[in-house]
Each structure stands twice: as C-alpha cells, then as structure tokens.
Amino acid sequence: MTISKEKMSAQHIWGVVRYFLVAIIVVFFSVPVVWTVLTSVKPDILIPKMPPSWWFRPTGEHYVSIFLEKHLGKALWNSFIIASVSTICSLAVGVPAAYAFSRFRIPGGENLAFYFLTSRMAPPISVILPLFLIFKTLHLIDTRVALIIAYMTFNFSFVIWMMRGFFNEIPKDLDESAMIEGCSRFGAFCKIVLPLTAPGIAASAVLCFIFSWNEFLFALILTNIEAKTLPVAAAGFITDRMVLWGKLCATSVVIYLPVMLFALLLRRYLVRGLTLGAIK
Amino acid sequence: MVNRKKIEPFFYLLPAFIVMATITVYPFIYNVLLSFHEWNLTTFRGKHFVGGQNYLGIFRNPDVWNSLRVTGIYLVTCVGFEFILGLAIAFLIHSEFRGKAVVRGLLLFPMIMCPVIAGLIWRWIFNAEWGLANYMVNLIGLSGKPWLVKPRLALFSVILADIWQWTPFIVLIVLAGLQAIPEELIEASEVDGASWWQVQRYISLPTLKPVLLIGLLLRTIDGLRFVDKIFVMTYGGPGSATSVFGFFAYIRGFKFFQMGRTAALSIILLAIIIFLANVFIRLFRGAR
Numbered sequence: 001m002t003i004s005k006e007k008m009s010a011q012h013i014w015g016v017v018r019y020f021l022v023a024i025i026v027v028f029f030s031v032p033v034v035w036t037v038l039t040s041v042k043p044d045i046l047i048p049k050m051p052p053s054w055w056f057r058p059t060g061e062h063y064v065s066i067f068l069e070k071h072l073g074k075a076l077w078n079s080f081i082i083a084s085v086s087t088i089c090s091l092a093v094g095v096p097a098a099y100a101f102s103r104f105r106i107p108g109g110e111n112l113a114f115y116f117l118t119s120r121m122a123p124p125i126s127v128i129l130p131l132f133l134i135f136k137t138l139h140l141i142d143t144r145v146a147l148i149i150a151y152m153t154f155n156f157s158f159v160i161w162m163m164r165g166f167f168n169e170i171p172k173d174l175d176e177s178a179m180i181e182g183c184s185r186f187g188a189f190c191k192i193v194l195p196l197t198a199p200g201i202a203a204s205a206v207l208c209f210i211f212s213w214n215e216f217l218f219a220l221i222l223t224n225i226e227a228k229t230l231p232v233a234a235a236g237f238i239t240d241r242m243v244l245w246g247k248l249c250a251t252s253v254v255i256y257l258p259v260m261l262f263a264l265l266l267r268r269y270l271v272r273g274l275t276l277g278a279i280k
Numbered sequence: 281m282v283n284r285k286k287i288e289p290f291f292y293l294l295p296a297f298i299v300m301a302t303i304t305v306y307p308f309i310y311n312v313l314l315s316f317h318e319w320n321l322t323t324f325r326g327k328h329f330v331g332g333q334n335y336l337g338i339f340r341n342p343d344v345w346n347s348l349r350v351t352g353i354y355l356v357t358c359v360g361f362e363f364i365l366g367l368a369i370a371f372l373i374h375s376e377f378r379g380k381a382v383v384r385g386l387l388l389f390p391m392i393m394c395p396v397i398a399g400l401i402w403r404w405i406f407n408a409e410w411g412l413a414n415y416m417v418n419l420i421g422l423s424g425k426p427w428l429v430k431p432r433l434a435l436f437s438v439i440l441a442d443i444w445q446w447t448p449f450i451v452l453i454v455l456a457g458l459q460a461i462p463e464e465l466i467e468a469s470e471v472d473g474a475s476w477w478q479v480q481r482y483i484s485l486p487t488l489k490p491v492l493l494i495g496l497l498l499r500t501i502d503g504l505r506f507v508d509k510i511f512v513m514t515y516g517g518p519g520s521a522t523s524v525f526g527f528f529a530y531i532r533g534f535k536f537f538q539m540g541r542t543a544a545l546s547i548i549l550l551a552i553i554i555f556l557a558n559v560f561i562r563l564f565r566g567a568r
Contacts, residue, residue, distance in 0.1 A: 018372065022379075025369055026386055029448060032401045033389050035412060050410045097296035104289035116296075119304045121553055123505045125529045126546035130307035130314065133539065153303050160296065185288060214394035216508045221534060231396045235512055238400070245404060252397045263392045270388065271452050278494040279456050 036256075040249035047245050062250035072251060075233040079255075082144050082229060083212035086151040087205050093152075094159030095201065099189055101160065102167035103175070113164060116157040117276070124217050127153050132221055142224045150222060151212040158211070158276070159204050165277035166200030167193065203269035206262045213259065230255045314543035321537035334544035344545070346520055347528035354435065354524055355503040358442045362499060363492070365443065366450025371480070373451075374458050384455070387448040395445065399509035402441035403428065406513075413437075431521030434514050438522050441509055446502075450495050457491035458484060490564060497560035504553050525549055 039047060041058035066072040100106065101113050119127075131150055132141070140146040170193055178188040194201070216231040223232065234255065237248040263270060272280050315334055319327040338344050373383055390398070405412045406427035414424030427437045461484060469479055507526040510516060516523035516531065523531075529549065533542030 018377065021372060022377075022383060025372075026383060029390055029444065030386050031412070032398070032405065032444065033393070035405070036397075036401050048410045051415060052410075052412065093295045093299050096292040100289045100292035104292075106289055106293070116300065118554065118557075119300075121501050121505075121557060123526055123529075123546060123549045123553060124507065125526055125533065125542065126311060126550045127304075127307065129533055129539065129542055129546055130310040131303075132534075133314075134307060134310065149303055152299065156296070156299060157304075186291075210392065214392075214396075216394070216396040216511070217530070220511075231394050234394075234400065235396055238512065243404070248400060252394075252401065255394050255397060259392050259394070260389065263388050264385070267385075267388065270392075271456050274391070274449060275453060275494055275498060279453050279491055 033256075036249045036252050039245055040253045042246060044246055062246040063254075066247050066250050066254075070233070070247060072230070072233060072254070075228050075230050076254065078144060078227055079213055079229040079231075082147045082151065082227070083209045085144075086148045086155055086212050087208040089148065090152050090155035090159045090208055091201065091205055094156045094204075095163050095194075096189075098160045098163030099167055099193065101164045103172065113160065116160050120154045120157045120161075120276075128218055128221050131218075135222065141222060142226045144227045146222045147219060147227060147229070150218045151215065155208040155211060158208060162204045162207075162273065162277050163197070163200060165272075165280075166197045166204075170196050199269075203266055203273060206266055207269075207273040210259050210262060213255070311543050312547060314540055315547050317540045317543075319539040321539060327540075330540065334540050335548075337541065338544055338548065343520065343523075343528065347523050347525045350435065350521070350523055351504065351525045354439060354442075354506070354522075355500065357439050358446070358503055359496065359499050361439075361443050362447045362450050363495070365447045366495075367454055369447070370451045370454035370458065374455060384452075387451055390445045390447075391449045393445065395508040396512055398441060398445050399512040402437065402444070402509070403513045406437045428514055429518060431518050434518055435522050438509055438513055441513065442503075442506070446499065450499070453491050453495050454488060457488045461487050493560060493564045497557060497564070500556055500560070501553055504549065504556075 038054070040062055041060065042053075042056060043059050043061070046053050046056055101109055106112065128150070131146075131153075135141050135146045174196075175185070175188040175193055178192045179185060183191065214231065215229075216235070219229040219232045220235070223229065230251065234248055234251040237244040237251065266273075314327075316329060316331060317327045318330045318334070373380060408414060408424060408426045408429065411427070413427060417424055425433055427433050465483060466479055469483060474482070505526055506524060507530060510522055510524055510527045511530075514522040516527050520528075525545075526549065529542055529545040532538050532545060
C-alpha cells in the first residue's frame with residue numbers, strides 16, 4: 001500500500017515538474033515572436049520603455065508608415081515575384097529530372113543525384129561571388145532576374161532531391177501498366193504519376209518559396225534599390241543613428257505571416273523538407 | 281525503338297543539365313579560376329594570374345585562423361547545445377499530456393523565421409539599455425550586462441540566438457524518430473522488466489542514431505554556412521570576436537573587393553563542408 005502511494009506521489013510530482021519545464025520551454029521559444037508582434041502595434045513612445053509595457057492600446061501606425069512612407073509595397077512585390085518565379089522555374093526543371101532519377105537506370109545516377117545536392121550545401125559566398133561578377137558583366141545587378149537565377153541555384157537541386165523521394169514512393173508498376181494500356185511514357189508521367197505526387201509537389205513548392213522569401217545575403221549583394229526584397233528592407237531600418245524598431249517589427253510580421261500560414265498547412269512535410277527528405 | 285528508349289531519360293534530364301551547367305557548374309569553374317588571380321575591384325589594375333598566392337596568403341593570415349577558431353567555437357557550442365536541449369525537450373514532450381499539440385505547433389515558429397529577422401530581434405533583446413535580456417537578468421536580481429559589446433558575451437549572444445532558432449528542429453526530427461519506434465516493442469520490453477533508462481538506452485537511442493546523424497550533418501553544414509545573424513547582430517565585432525569564416529570571406533569580397541582572395545576563401549570553406557559531409561554520410565550509411 002505505502003509503496004504504491006509513494007509511487008503515486010512521485011508520479012504526481014513529476015507531472016507538476018514536467019508542466020513547469022514545458023512552460024519554460026514555451027516561454028523561451030515564443031517570447032521573441034510575441035515580442036515582435038507586440039512591438040509592431042506599440043506606440044513609438046512606449047517602445048524604448050523599461051520595464052517593458054505589455055499592456056497598451058494597440059496602434060496600426062507602423063504598418064501604415066512602412067507602406068506609405070517607406071514604400072515597402074515594392075519590396076513586398078519584389079519578394080513575391082522573385083520567390084514565385086524562382087519556385088516555378090525550379091519545379092519545371094527539377095520535377096522531370098527527379099522523375100528520371102526515380103524511374104530510369106542512369107549510369108552513375110546515385111552519384112549524380114548527390115552531386116546535385118552539393119550545390120545546396122555550398123557556402124553562400126562560393127555561389128554569390130562568381131554570380132555577382134557574372135551578373136555585373138551582364139548588367140543584371142539590381143534586377144529581379146538576377147535573384148531568380150541566384151535562388152534557383154539552391155531551389156532546383158532541392159526540388160530534384162525531394163521529388164525523387166516522392167516519386168520513389170509511387171510503385172513503378174503504375175506507370176508501366178498505363179504504358180501497356182497505350183499511354184506513352186510522358187503521358188503516364190503527366191496523367192498518372194504527377195497527380196499522385198501533387199502533395200509532394202505542393203510541399204516542395206512551398207518550401208522553395210519559403211527559402212527564397214527568407215533569403216538575405218544574396219539579395220543584399222545582388223540588389224540595391226529596384227529589386228530590393230523584404231529581408232533587405234527590414235535590415236535597412238537599422239541606421240547609423242537609430243533603429244526604427246516599430247517599423248522593423250511591423251516589416252517582420254509582414255515577412256513572417258505568410259510563412260507561418262504555410263508552415264501550419266504543411267506541418268506534415270516540414271520535417272521532411274528541412275531534412276532534405278531524409279526523415280519522413 | 282531501342283534507340284528511343286536509350287535517349288528517353290535525357291528528355292527529362294536535359295533541362296536540369298542545362299540549368300545546372302549554366303548556373304552552378306560554370307560559376308563554380310569561374311570561381312576556381314578566379315582563386316588563382318589577383319583582382320581588386322577598387323583599383324584599376326585588372327585581373328592577373330598569381331598562381332597559388334591567394335591560398336598561401338590565406339594560410340599566413342592570422343585573421344583567417346582567428347575566424348576558423350571562432351567558427352569552431354560557434355559550431356561546437358551551437359550544435360552541442362542544440363542536440364542536448366533538443367533531445368531533452370523531445371523526450372519531455374513525447375509522452376501524452378494536455379496541450380501537447382499546441383506546444384509542438386509553437387516549436388515550429390522559431391525555425392521558419394527569416395534568419396536575418398531573428399538576428400534583428402535578438403539584437404534588440406540583447407540591447408544593454410532596453411533589451412529584454414537585461415530586464416530578465418534584473419528580475420532575477422543580477423546586474424545587466426553589455427551583451428553585444430564584450431567579445432565573449434557577443435559570441436555567446438549570437439550562439440544563443442542560433443540555439444533559439446534551431447533547437448526546435450532537433451526536437452522535431454527526434455520526435456519523428458521516436459514515433460517510428462513500434463509501441464509494442466516498448467511495451468514488450470516493459471513487461472519483461474526493463475526500466476525507463478534501459479528502454480531509452482537499448483531501444484530508442486539505436487533507432488534514433490540515423491536521425492541524429494542526419495541532424496548533425498545538416499546542422500554542421502548550416503553552421504559553417506552561417507552569416508545572416510552575424511551580419512545584423514554584431515557585424516563580426518566587437519573587433520573580430522564574432523567574425524565566423526563565412527562572414528570573414530564576405531567582408532574580403534564585398535567590403536574590400538578582393539575578388540581573388542575571396543574566391544580562394546570560399547573554395548576552402550566549400551572543401552571543408554564537402555569533407556565533413558562525406559564523413560557524416562559514411563557514418564550514416566554505416567548506421568543504416
């Protein structure tokens with residue numbers, strides 16, 4: 001009797017301790033996000049206040065100001081166009097290649113697929129330095145095209161690697177039986193295999209979009225004014241004299257919101273995408 | 281017909297090869313050639329061949345060794361803490377409890393935040409006068425610290441920001457790994473009298489090994505490529521206390537415009553990454 005009572009209370013204590021630990025974890029990982037959102041609707045006078053004010057009348061002034069005075073709309077449009085076009089091009093090139101890697105016996109296929117992956121692992125500086133010099137001679141600096149191409153360097157290898165995994169999950173018999181029924185290989189690919197991998201394609205597309213949307217260094221180097229993207233615009237709120245925290249946080253929320261929605265939609269595929277398909 | 285079958289794969293692969301050749305292979309070769317030239321964009325003297333001088337210069341430069349040292353400290357501390365914390369948190373929240381789904385959902389948010397934004401927010405949190413960090417420190421009753429001003433604290437701050445962003449990633453992959461363990465296996469071992477520790481030691485950890493190696497590989501590569509947060513949090517400073525290799529190379533290239541030297545630096549970094557990636561992949565294949 002006594003033993004089970006002790007065991008009960010030990011379990012009870014562990015339950016309480018666990019909730020306490022979970023609370024600390026939740027606070028640590030969510031405070032910076034909550035702080036950003038709060039500051040984005042905080043009046044300017046309250047922002048540098050210490051101790052911080054957690055309760056106040058929210059204002060939309062920073063959001064109005066970033067779009068009306070700081071012309072963030074243009075950066076938003078640039079970010080959207082660059083991320084979308086780079087994603088679409090990467091899919092157009094990457095999906096058929098991934099299908100080939102999954103279905104055909106290609107000499108050295110495994111090494112080749114891996115070689116595609118190394119271009120994703122390369123340090124940004126080793127990609128951006130030659131691209132910068134090449135784009136400079138082609139007069140492509142500060143254009144959206146330059147960034148679209150630059151983002152394809154990591155996106156299309158990502159698409160190939162991810163989609164190969166998704167195609168491998170679809171039995172080969174399926175396209176073969178379609179071909180016996182009279183479909184061409186390409187017909188089977190378009191009509192049978194592609195629709196079945198639609199969730200995979202959507203997941204890859206969303207992840208490509210997020211990678212491009214969040215990218216900073218390439219955008220910083222390859223753009224000045226015309227093709228500037230959101231992260232670069234956000235960093236621009238740090239000036240030599242002061243940091244415009246309210247505007248910075250409002251911009252951060254604008255950058256963060258679509259990514260958050262995507263992440264919630266695609267929770268199932270997020271781990272798979274971020275581990276390049278290694279963990280399902 | 282036979283002929284058609286042979287060329288068929290290329291129909292699917294050709295676009296990828298063309299894109300690969302133009303946007304990654306060609307720039308890579310350009311970069312390798314560039315690393316054997318001296319070319320400073322701030323002078324009017326054009327590009328000229330200098331052989332291996334850039335590489336020799338790099339090995340003689342104490343700043344390079346410093347940046348390698350900083351990168352090493354940064355990498356080992358970050359990855360170490362992310363793994364320890366990540367494993368602990370994953371085991372903590374793996375079992376059923378109320379609000380589990382909410383906690384798991386919240387954990388997604390740090391790692392999808394734009395890294396440069398995360399850096400900016402953490403820069404603010406570490407602001408000596410009105411940052412949250414000193415506010416918390418004061419609440420516990422300690423005196424505030426000039427986080428981003430003192431060399432060691434600055435490196436610590438950057439590391440903490442990285443731990444914040446990437447520990448959830450380790451948590452999620454470990455959770456995915458834990459879910460793959462068949463429950464009957466654990467139940468059976470418990471029936472046979474195995475303790476909690478024994479279950480983790482002999483069942484969970486061996487199953488998690490490939491997952492952990494993948495995490496290690498990806499975090500190491502990303503750690504070596506890391507620049508965004510440094511850029512906005514400390515700009516490599518104070519002095520060169522947080523000047524990690526990638527950032528150091530960036531400054532050579534886009535502040536001093538020493539193109540050849542930067543190309544050589546970037547190729548050394550690429551070589552380090554490829555070497556480490558191969559080591560991990562061998563380990564991974566062994567573990568499978």
